[in-house]
Amino acid sequence: MILIHCPYCDEKRPEIEFVYGGEAHIARPADPATMNDAAWERYLFIRNNPRGRHHERWRHSHGCGRFFNAVRDTVTDRFETTYKAGEPRR
């Protein structure tokens, strides 16, 4: 079981306290109504599937309840870093 560092609790906690939340840094468009179908499709469905560094969202559901961002290597399943929501991409 992976240990994940929650940037809000500032503690490494077991994976079962967390829930995965999909790819990170995909902001909901400010005005969806103005977007054409192709752009909306990209926002809604198209995701990166890299071999290696992946920016993703996690939530400390059974802890502080906060969403945060992480960089995880999809080959080794190792967390490189975690950081608070709203902080720039690492």
Place this chain on the structure above:
Amino acid sequence: MSGYRLANGGRIDRGVRRRFTFDGRPFEGFSGDTLASALLAGGVQLFGRSFKYHRPRGVLGAGSEEPNALISVNRGPGRFTPNLRATGIEVYEGLAATSQNRWPSLRFDLAAINDRLGMFFPAGFYNKTFMWPRSFWETLYEPAIRRMAGLGNPPTEEDRDHYAATYAHCECLVIGAGPAGIEAALEAASTGKRVILVDEQDEAGGGAMSDPALWPWLERSIATLAGAPNVTLLTRTTAFGYYHDNFIGAIERLTDHLADIGKGPRERLWRIRAGEVILAQGAIERPLVFDGNDTPGVMLASAARTFALRHGVAVGRSVALMATHDSGWRDIVAMAKAGVGVCAVIDARTNVSNDVQAEAKALGIPVHLGQCVIGVKGRHAVQAIEVASTDGSRRRTIACDALLMAGGWTPTVHLWSHARGSLAWRDALGAYVPETCSEIVRCVGACAGTWDFGAGGLINTLPSPKPSHRARAFVDFQNDVTAKDIRLAVQEGFRSIEHIKRYTTTGMATDQGKTSNLNGLRIASDALARPVTDIGLTTFRPPYTPQSFGALAGRAQGPLFQPTRKTPIDGWAEEHGAVFELVAQWRRARYFPKPGEDMHVAVNRECRMVRQAVGIFDASTLGKIEVVGPDAAEFLNRMYTNPWKSLEPGRCRYGLLLREDGFITDDGVSARLDDDRFHLTTTTGGATRVLNMMEDYLQTEWPDLDVWLTSITEQYAVIALQGPMARKVLEPLVEGIDLSPGAFPHMAIRAGRICGIPTRLFRVSFTGELGFEINVPTAFGRALWERLMAEGQHHGITPYGTEAMHVLRAEKGFIIVGQDTDGTVTPYDAGLGWAVGTKKKDFVGKRSLARPDIVAPGRKQLVGLMTDDPNLVLEEGAQIVADPKQAVPMTMLGHVTSSYWSETLGRSIALALVAGGHGRTGETLYIPMPDRAHSVKVCSRLFHDAEGARLNV
């Protein structure tokens, strides 16, 4: 020597006798014996029948690598365990062990005919032979194969044991208590670290237990460890899996070795998080591959040494050794010195060093170099071996009753592989050894490939003058895979070891190929004429050895498997004979049958009473979220499809929640308590999902909104009063709320008191009748329910369950999210377009409602169905077609989502998702069923009181 028990020596306690049975026959052993050593001491060589060919099999190893001697142990009702290795079963007084996979008896097994038919069971025979016709698989082939091939029988009764679990943390976890592991543990312990040392055997020591010269050191070391407060020594504990971040699963067997199991747990699951892991798992000796190498009495040299020096048992009276590695010579010399009769040492090599040979020759053991065993005589036990020079000359027979194999060593890298450590091939060892790993872990001793066993071990398939296609030379003993099978797989075009493994099933038995993988790999490499490193390596996965499900499940079984959530009114429902159903994790009353009533009669009565008088319903399971803050209305306006800012305090609104892709995910009635405070309700099953979704948007998309979300699901009991008499029941109990229709209209909320209890009183209806939902603090739920029951007696108050609730709502065409929707239904598909605030600039899912596929015609839409036969209740999930006479496969238009007998209408009703359904009103469609096709007419979903007159009273 009495029988096969050596006169002295070993770590057994000859003062403590253990009586046991094997296949009903009585035997005797000593404390410290395994079932294998005690049976060998009793002269037993035949332990079981093989998986596919039912060939007689003996013991190959002395530890957890044992592939052949699989045994069932019966400890009475609910305590039957199959497929235990005889080499790991400790003998206790009264042990009842049986052999497996034979009928009618171990010595005379009818299915051994499979062995004579061996030529018909080549590699991949399951795939090849029984391809056609397909139906024969289920009726003929599979049952036959299942009867003939297999391991022990599964238990037929529920497990009566219980199992414990614990967490542990340490700076240093050492796995394997052989000499290397003990040294590592001593070193770590001396620095003050918390150390856990685990070993699967009953005693720490590993290989040292088979070497009396090391016993004084062993005794001192174990005493030091036992006396160190920072060391935990766990024997009978198998580290079965290595998971992320040095998280190790281990199972400790607590009672399997005891005559009296007492009342404690049978096993304990340890979840250990370690700063550093030191793997000291040792190495497993490799068998040699030659004709007849599976005959009972043929075993690993190291195993025979263990039986002799640890258990005081000779595996034969006249023992021969076939070696390609020096270690076998050392083992047989040690055995000869302990009193085992040795008749020959044969080595395929001609260049065995003089040092190695000297001791054997000094003991007068005949030595044959440059020669190999090419055959074994004897079916149930070795009687003699055929030996020839590697060029085929000098062929002759040597009489013996046991043959030992010394084919070199394979480092045990299982846990290293679980941790995704990489491996490097070492030509000198003819084996893979640990290389690098991203965990904090290191390997010590033999599992790292460092050992002092000597040289050799590079020839695992012995050269033979016999035609190789006639040889029964086994590679995987447990799955009955021969060298010929692997060569055949290569001949048929398989190249990768992963494919060869699956085609031949080598390495796929319960032992995961502990003794067979390397031999299989080398034979494949040879057949392909490519280096071993080119054809890959199969992956080891947890568990290292088979573990019991009981230990993994622990306490999480039966009612503790997952919690059953109960409302405060659950006890009342139980006392009044409710029949329950599970909804998500909630236990809900489904209906309340009176004596003599079945479900149909009870539900009809409950429905009738709601429409005629008043029903009372426990709605406490509804999800409830309190939304508070200056931006609460703005937040809900962005989340839900409909407008919320205009909702006045004291009023309720039906809210429809979409996912961003435009599909319905939840619904519920919510109330504005104040400018900055809302009381939301969600579906029973959707409560967690909705709160998570709202938190997600609030935290990550709109962190600027000042809003707080709190789950209040379990803070409130909710009692629904529904029916024309509902107000009459409430009136005398409520204080501070004017219940008159003008003051308290439909879809309103009031705060006040009921029976003195503070309440949030909703005027809402999920039945189409005058209705109230009374929210009170959970602790008062049952008291209020009982008070309402008493007050309602003279109004005909009737408790109703979820089944009547479903019927009543269907009569009004109200949807149940998850039943009438399936995650691909938009508000328009569901006929809920009225709940979409089209004038709102944005809300979650709005843009998706304009996606090309969602505005396209022909989408499945929710409609009502009425069967032409009013007494016929359709099956939920049944498919709908336009023409029942069309060819199969038919074009399906949709399916029935809800279907009930409507007592109110005196006929059946149904809801269905039908392609283009909203434009089909009045059309006749068909539901094909096995006996006939039922005709139905598409209609409005509003079956009852379409104008809603019953609400406005």
